[in-house]
Amino acid sequence: MSTTPRLILAGLSGGAGKTIISLGLCRSLVDKGLRVKPFKKGPDYIDAAWLGLAARREASNLDPFMMPTTALLDLYSRGAAGVDMALVEGNRGLFDGKDVNGSYSTAELAKLLQAPVVLIVNCTKMTRTVVAMILGCRAFEPNLHLAGVILNRTAGKRHKTILRQCIEQYTDVPVVGILPKIDPDPIPERHMGLVSNQECSEAETTLDLLANIARDCIDLDAIRNLATNVPPLDLPQPLTITTKSFTNxxxxxxxxxxxxxxxxxxxxxxxxxxxxxxxxxxxxxxxxxxxxxxxxxxxxxxxxxxxxxxxxxxxxxxxxxxxxxxxxxxxxxxxxxxxxxxxxxxxxxxxxxxxxxxxxxxxxxxxxxxxxxxxxxxxxxxxxxxxxxxxxxxxxxxxxxxxxxxxxxxxxxxxxxxxxxxxxxxxxxxxxxxxxxxxxxxxxxxxxxxxxxxxxxxxxxxxxxxxxxxxxxxxxxxxxxxxxxxxxx
Incomplete structure (x- = not known):
């Protein structure tokens, strides 16, 4: 049984701000002295490299399509052993998968790991409609624990206040973070997503900036509480990696x-x-x-x-x-x-x-x-x-x-x-x-x-x-x- 605190950051779509927020959270939690193991859901090299740099601990990919469930759970078990928190960045939209059933989606991975989900919402030019999105996500699939929401790309004080009041009035999903629009984008993009950390000469400065934003705009204690309030997860014993000798x-x-x-x-x-x-x-x-x-x-x-x-x-x-x-x-x-x-x-x-x-x-x-x-x-x-x-x-x-x-x-x-x-x-x-x-x-x-x-x-x-x-x-x-x-x- 694994009781390692765990959390999945998901979005309504690609481009919601998952990676930027995941990087800021990883670095800010590590700066507080926590050992954070980052995971990236799905096939990805660039985001995983950035996550590893942010957490100062190499990231692993969890992909229900490319690996059997037993292998995925073993990989998670080995990565989450001996750390203070496992943080998984989702991919695409929360329920987006290979087919109409959402096979291999971030939601499916969350249920497999029995992990709480914090939903990141791009709030550009929206207020009350955000509530409908949150309620829809909470009700769409059973056994999914939508534990919190982070509001991203908010405009000003009035916008933030109305968003929080609407969510608190119509839902019981806690708001654990409110971020402003970050302009210019701290990590530029190109045709395959974010520019790689190898090509960003100021990667550490960028990560420290994102950590400061996370500390200012996200309730880190609430995030830790959500991650800690998880049921024991029945996992296989981590496999011992041995190298075969050929001297004989x-x-x-x-x-x-x-x-x-x-x-x-x-x-x-x-x-x-x-x-x-x-x-x-x-x-x-x-x-x-x-x-x-x-x-x-x-x-x-x-x-x-x-x-x-x-x-x-x-x-x-x-x-x-x-x-x-x-x-x-x-x-x-x-x-x-x-x-x-x-x-x-x-x-x-x-x-x-x-x-x-x-x-x-x-x-x-x-x-x-x-x-x-x-x-x-x-x-x-x-x-x-x-x-x-x-x-x-x-x-x-x-x-x-x-x-x-x-x-x-x-x-x-x-x-x-x-x-x-x-x-x-x-x-x-x-x-x-x-x-x-x-x-x-x-x-x-x-x-x-x-x-x-x-x-x-x-x-x-x-x-x-x-x-x-x-x-x-x-x-x-x-x-x-x-x-x-x-x-x-």
């Missing part, structure tokens, strides 16, 4: 019938997977990296922007990000572009998602300029003004590859403004058939070349447990073959 050949059953007798020397060597983490590519779910470590890999952070030589690696993970913002520097770093192409041709296991896929093409068209990329795949991608793929995905594996078994069906998400502008030839091998989502072309995704796999689909390792095992196994096989060739040389 008998612990590697996959090699029993391989035809190559592994040596003791082989298994004392570390299986090393490079992870690109720089201003161009940095979209990674922390659990994806944890699962790779759990399967026995050492992760080494690398950059596509630096000319520093790379250490020996046995696999490479290129996540998503904003390669378009660093296109000139990526293009100019020819030594790394050539190295990535050489490693792909050599058969290094490479897994690339979205921005990572864009880097593996021949070129990227951005703002009327063409930037050469790594050239692993004979195609060009172009940044567009509108989304080319947005939302949850369901993919079925139809072609052999090192990372996913044929026949597997798994969930993920995509959010990209780029598209392939080179006609995709018939001899190109696509490993994924998109049952939901766009992918690269005509419901195809997962372009493959030797041991390289590139796709627009982002996955979460807790929803695709075979992925990390397969990735590390492929890296180990690559390491073994290299060692075998070196021994025979």
């Amino acid at each position: 050949p008998s612990l590697a059953p996959e090699d029993a019938n391989s035809g190559f007798r592994p040596t003791h020397q082989e298994f004392t060597q570390t299986v090393r997977i490079g992870v690109i983490r720089d201003a161009a590519l940095w979209f990674y779910y922390r659990e994806n990296l944890e699962e790779l470590r759990t399967q026995g890999a050492e992760l080494v952070e690398l950059s596509l922007l630096s000319a520093n030589p790379w250490p020996e690696i046995h696999g490479l993970y290129l996540g998503g990000g904003f390669p378009e913002t660093q296109a000139a520097q990526l293009s100019q770093n020819t030594s790394v572009r050539d190295d990535v192409a050489r490693l792909a041709h050599k058969g290094l296991p490479i897994y690339a998602e979205c921005g990572g896929f864009m880097y593996l093409g021949e070129s990227l068209v951005c703002r009327d300029s063409v930037y050469p990329m790594a050239g692993v795949f004979p195609l060009q991608t172009m940044l567009c003004a509108k989304p080319q793929g947005l939302g949850y995905t369901v993919a079925r594996v139809i072609h052999p590859n090192p990372f996913h078994p044929v026949g597997l069906e798994f969930t993920g998400h995509e959010f990209h403004y780029s598209k392939c502008v080179t006609p995709l030839r018939g001899d190109m091998q696509f490993a994924l058939e998109m049952k939901r989502g766009c992918g690269m072309d005509q419901n195809r995704d997962g372009l493959t070349y030797k041991n390289t796999f590139a796709c627009y689909t982002h996955l979460h390792a807790l929803g695709v447990p075979t992925w990390a095992r397969s990735f590390v196994a492929a890296a180990r096989s690559y390491q073994r073959e290299n060692l075998k060739m070196n021994l025979e040389a």
Whole structure:
């Protein structure tokens, strides 16, 4: 049973101010000495990164669509253990989900966690109508605990007074905060939401500003009381994360019938997977990296922007990000572009998602300029003004590859403004058939070349447990073959 105080911040729609208020609350509570574990509901990298920075504790994503309920509860259990409060930022509108039933909505997550909900309302040009919204949300779904409301973007003293009087007269939902319009927006937005914390040079100053606003405008004691007044939550015991040792050949059953007798020397060597983490590519779910470590890999952070030589690696993970913002520097770093192409041709296991896929093409068209990329795949991608793929995905594996078994069906998400502008030839091998989502072309995704796999689909390792095992196994096989060739040389 978990009695950790917990709270979900939700809105009536996207853009209600959830993230700004969540960041201010996290930082203000941490400044009071509380240990706050932030969570972001749904698929998101940027908000989660900001939340982690605000709470000074890395955030995790809770997504009922991309991970089984047992995995989600275990993830929550591990994150909420030993903290003073778990704070979950919702996504979209409170009841907005995948279908007309609101499947996988923030409300559904709130009921699963038995967590009180504080509703954030954009009160621009409204007074009494806000009451109808609150009453509607409270009555719409049973077993949802609407515990409080924060009024956002209020105009002046008179507006605030009327709003509070209306809510107190017609409802029993407490007002726990009233915020003014914040102009200019402390964190600017662009096509994929907030500007990333990596691109905001004054991130700490911004968070301190939001914390001051939260202290001035939100009743922090009331927030803590709401979070504390929760029933015990029956959760699985947190799993102990262990890293398997391969110093003993008998612990590697996959090699029993391989035809190559592994040596003791082989298994004392570390299986090393490079992870690109720089201003161009940095979209990674922390659990994806944890699962790779759990399967026995050492992760080494690398950059596509630096000319520093790379250490020996046995696999490479290129996540998503904003390669378009660093296109000139990526293009100019020819030594790394050539190295990535050489490693792909050599058969290094490479897994690339979205921005990572864009880097593996021949070129990227951005703002009327063409930037050469790594050239692993004979195609060009172009940044567009509108989304080319947005939302949850369901993919079925139809072609052999090192990372996913044929026949597997798994969930993920995509959010990209780029598209392939080179006609995709018939001899190109696509490993994924998109049952939901766009992918690269005509419901195809997962372009493959030797041991390289590139796709627009982002996955979460807790929803695709075979992925990390397969990735590390492929890296180990690559390491073994290299060692075998070196021994025979």
